[in-house]
Structure formats: C-alpha cells, structure tokens
Amino acid sequence: MISDRLSATFxxxxxxxxxxxxxxxVSGEASVTQLAAPFEISMPAISxxxxxxxxxGLIARGxxxxxxxxxxxxxxxxxxxxxxxxxxxxxxxxxxxxxxxLRDVENREKKHGYGKHGDKRKRA
Amino acid sequence: MISDRLSATFxxxxxxxxxxxxxxxVSGEASVTQLAAPFEISMPAISxxxxxxxxxGLIARGxxxxxxxxxxxxxxxxxxxxxxxxxxxxxxxxxxxxxxxLRDVENREKKHGYGKHGDKRKRA
DNA sequence: GATGTATTTAACCTCTAGGTTAATTATGCC
DNA sequence: GGCATAATTAACCTAGAGGTTAAATACATC
Numbered sequence: 001m002i003s004d005r006l007s008a009t010f011x012x013x014x015x016x017x018x019x020x021x022x023x024x025x026v027s028g029e030a031s032v033t034q035l036a037a038p039f040e041i042s043m044p045a046i047s048x049x050x051x052x053x054x055x056x057g058l059i060a061r062g063x064x065x066x067x068x069x070x071x072x073x074x075x076x077x078x079x080x081x082x083x084x085x086x087x088x089x090x091x092x093x094x095x096x097x098x099x100x101x102l103r104d105v106e107n108r109e110k111k112h113g114y115g116k117h118g119d120k121r122k123r124a
Numbered sequence: 125m126i127s128d129r130l131s132a133t134f135x136x137x138x139x140x141x142x143x144x145x146x147x148x149x150v151s152g153e154a155s156v157t158q159l160a161a162p163f164e165i166s167m168p169a170i171s172x173x174x175x176x177x178x179x180x181g182l183i184a185r186g187x188x189x190x191x192x193x194x195x196x197x198x199x200x201x202x203x204x205x206x207x208x209x210x211x212x213x214x215x216x217x218x219x220x221x222x223x224x225x226l227r228d229v230e231n232r233e234k235k236h237g238y239g240k241h242g243d244k245r246k247r248a
Numbered sequence: 249g250a251t252g253t254a255t256t257t258a259a260c261c262t263c264t265a266g267g268t269t270a271a272t273t274a275t276g277c278c
Numbered sequence: 279g280g281c282a283t284a285a286t287t288a289a290c291c292t293a294g295a296g297g298t299t300a301a302a303t304a305c306a307t308c
Contacts, residue, residue, distance in 0.1 A: 007138050014126075014134035015266085019207075026214070032285060045267055047286060052265090066275045066284040074214035081212070083143075084205035090150070090198035139296085156255060169297055171256060176295090190254045190305045 005057070006083060009076040012056035017041070018049050022058060025072040032068060129181070130207060133200040136180035141165070142173050146182060149196040156192055 002008040012018055021035050036046040050070060053059045057076050062069045126132040136142055145159050160170040174194060177183045181200050186193045 002138070004140060006143075007140055010134050010138035011265095014131050014138055016128060016131055017266095019130075022211075026211070033283090041266085042268065043285070044269085044287080048266070051286095066273095068285065072211075072214055074211045077208050077211045078215040081205060081208035084201050084208065087146075087150075087196075087198045087201045088205070090196055091202040135295095141296095157253090165296090166298065167255070168257080168299085172296070175256095190303095192255065 005076065006079055008056045009058070009080055012052050012058055013080070015049065015052075017046075018053055021049060021053065021070075022072060025059065025070060029062075029069045029071045032070070035070060129200065130203055132180045133182070133204055136176050136182055137204070139173065139176075141170075142177055145173060145177065145194075146196060149183065149194060153186075153193045153195045156194070159194060 002011055017039060020038065024030060024035060024038070032043070032046060032050065035050070036043055039046065050059065050061070053070075054061060058073055059070045060073050062071070126135055141163060144162065148154060148159060148162070156167070156170060156174065159174070160167055163170065174183065174185070177194075178185060182197055183194045184197050186195070
C-alpha cells in the first residue's frame with residue numbers, strides 16, 4: 001500500500017484504463033457496467049481499477065439500488081498539476097536546462113557526451 | 125514494460141525516491157553517488173531508479189571517466205501538466221462537480237448517498 | 249599491471265499489480 | 279419466494295517492481 005497521497009495519485013494515473021475511466025467521468029456520473037463497456041477486461045478487473053481510483057481519492061461512489069455510480073473527484077489532480085508546475089521552467093528552457101550545460105558539455109564533447117546508452121561511440 | 129509514454133511517466137513519478145531525485149537535479153547535474161547520498165537504500169537500487177527515470181525520458185546521463193552524471197529532462201513533465209490541466213475546472217468547482225449532483229443527490233439522501241464505503245448508515 | 253573508486257549487472261527474494269473464473273451479495277420485479 | 283441484473287469478493291495466476299548482496303565492468307592513477 002502506498003502511504004503518501006501524491007505517490008498514490010501518480011500510481012493510480014499510471015494505468016491507461018484508469019485514466020480513460022476518469023476521462024469518461026468528465027461527462028458525468030456512470031455505473032460500473034457503463035464504465036466497463038469500452039474495455040475488453042472483465043468486470044472484476046474494472047472493479048479493482050475503481051477501488052484504486054477510490055483509494056486515491058479520484059472518484060467517489062454512490063448507492064442506487066444495485067448500482068454503485070461513480071463520479072469524478074479531481075482534488076488530487078490539483079496536487080499533480082501543482083507538483084508538475086514546479087518544473088515548468090525546465091521544460092520551458094527549450095531543451096531541459098540547455099543553457100546550464102552547453103558551455104560545460106559542448107566544448108568537451110569529443111571526450112564525453114550524453115548518449116542514449118552511455119558512450120558506445122567510436123572516439124577520434 | 126509500459127508502452128505509452130504518459131503511463132511510463134506517471135509510473136516513474138509514483139515513487140517518492142524518484143521524485144526526490146528529480147527535485148535534487150533541479151540544482152544541477154549530479155553523479156549517481158551524489159544522488160544516492162540522501163537515501164538509505166543500496167547503490168544498485170538507486171541505479172535501477174535512475175534507469176526507470178531514464179526510460180521515462182525524465183533524465184539524461186553523461187560520461188565522465190567512471191562517473192555517469194545525470195541531468196533533468198523535464199519534457200515529459202509538460203505532458204503531465206497538460207494532462208492534469210484538462211481537469212482544472214473539476215477541482216476548481218470547489219467540491220468536484222458539486223453543482224452537478226447536488227440537486228440529484230441531496231434531495232434523496234435519505235435513501236442513497238455517497239459514503240466512504242457504501243451505505244452503511246442506519247436508515248430512518 | 250595492480251589498486252582504488254564509480255557504477256552496473258547478475259542472481260535472487262518478496263510483495264503487489266493486474267488479470268482471470270467462479271461464487272457471493274444486494275437489489276428490483278413478478 | 280424465485281429470478282434477473284449489478285457489482286463485489288474469493289481464490290488463483292503471472293509478471294514486474296523494488297529491494298538485497300556479490301561479482302563484474304570501466305576508468306584514473308600509481
């Protein structure tokens with residue numbers, strides 16, 4: 001079980017099915033069956049996804065006869081947005097802190113350099 | 125392995141150690157040993173976290189002698205921020221779509237209602 | 249080339265995530 | 279009460295996450 005709220009939120013959002021469920025809930029309350037319709041997975045699987053979303057505080061659930069309608073609770077998403085905002089200047093600097101390391105790195109690029117999987121290039 | 129980029133990003137961010145590493149990288153490039161310092165886990169564990177961050181495109185790695193300095197790559201965080209922004213109006217509506225369901229729900233709250241774990245309350 | 253430092257890889261462990269099918273619970277309707 | 283529908287719980291499976299320790303790799307220096 002994930003203790004801190006932000007981790008629980010990110011973990012809940014890491015699954016595309018769950019993000020799709022949230023997206024669906026934007027257009028209003030829905031039953032479990034309705035939420036399950038677009039997916040090929042079983043009902044219990046959907047049920048588990050909903051439990052994860054509920055634990056993360058991203059949905060709330062009601063009771064109407066045998067239905068348990070879900071609705072969006074976007075509160076934790078504000079935390080996500082706020083958290084990401086702290087990094088805005090780093091994605092704004094066109095290439096991630098480009099200015100910071102250009103002088104350091106570029107003028108010694110024959111020796112070092114940032115490659116995808118380390119330095120496997122031939123060296124002159 | 126996670127196929128879509130957004131899922132990989134969220135999954136990477138779901139771990140507090142990894143978020144702390146990103147936060148540290150805001151103050152500039154750092155070696156693996158430097159990044160590991162604040163934590164009690166082993167070097168291989170840190171190495172794995174860095175691999176996750178690298179795969180998610182959140183860091184880039186260099187080569188300097190036996191060091192593999194890391195730097196922040198905030199690109200994917202913009203996607204996170206953009207994604208979250210779509211839900212702004214739902215967390216802005218003070219209590220998550222409050223207006224949408226107040227009429228529907230509140231006037232039948234004796235029968236139904238949104239509780240933490242379903243309707244376990246006594247009914248009149 | 250031996251030694252020391254930085255880091256990764258290998259091999260392993262445990263726990264959990266995400267899925268399944270079958271059974272159970274809750275409710276409305278006849 | 280009996281049946282149909284909605285959803286959850288139970289029991290199970292597999293793959294992967296996150297951690298460990300020990301061994302291997304890469305580089306600088308003496």
